[in-house]
C-alpha cells in the first residue's frame with residue numbers, strides 16, 4: 001500500500017503528449033492526489049517510467065538505457081498512440097511502439113490522451129503494484145520477460 005501511494009514517476013516526454021502530462025500535474029487534475037507528485041528526472045530515483053510522445057528509432061537506445069538504470073521494482077506506462085504504437089507516424093524513422101525495446105505495463109490510448117486517461121493509467125499501475133507478489137521480480141517468468149528484451 002505504501003509503495004502504491006508513493007510512486008515516483010520519471011516523465012520521458014518528447015512531444016505533444018508531454019503537454020497533456022503537464023496538465024495532469026497542474027492544479028485541476030493534480031497527480032499529487034495519488035501520491036505521485038514527486039517527479040524524478042534521475043532514473044535511479046524513479047519507479048515509474050512514463051513515456052509520452054513520439055520516440056524516434058535513434059532515441060530508442062537512450063530510452064532503453066534510462067529503463068535499465070532504474071532499480072527494481074519498476075513499472076512503465078506508454079502514454080498516447082505514439083509511445084504505444086508509433087501513432088500516425090508510420091515512417092522509417094519512428095519506433096512503432098516502445099514495447100519493441102522495453103516491457104510495458106499499461107498503455108494509455110489517445111492522440112493525445114486526456115488528463116483523465118493519464119490518471120486512469122496511473123491508477124491501473126497502482127492496481128498492479130497493490131496486487132503484485134513480492135516474489136514476482138525474482139520469478140523465472142519475469143526473468144524470461146526481461147531476457148526476451150535482451151535485458152539482464
Ligand code: SF4
Nearest residue numbers: 016017081082111112
Ligand atoms: S500520440 Fe498524438 S498527441 Fe501524443 S505525441 Fe503522438 S502525435 Fe502527439
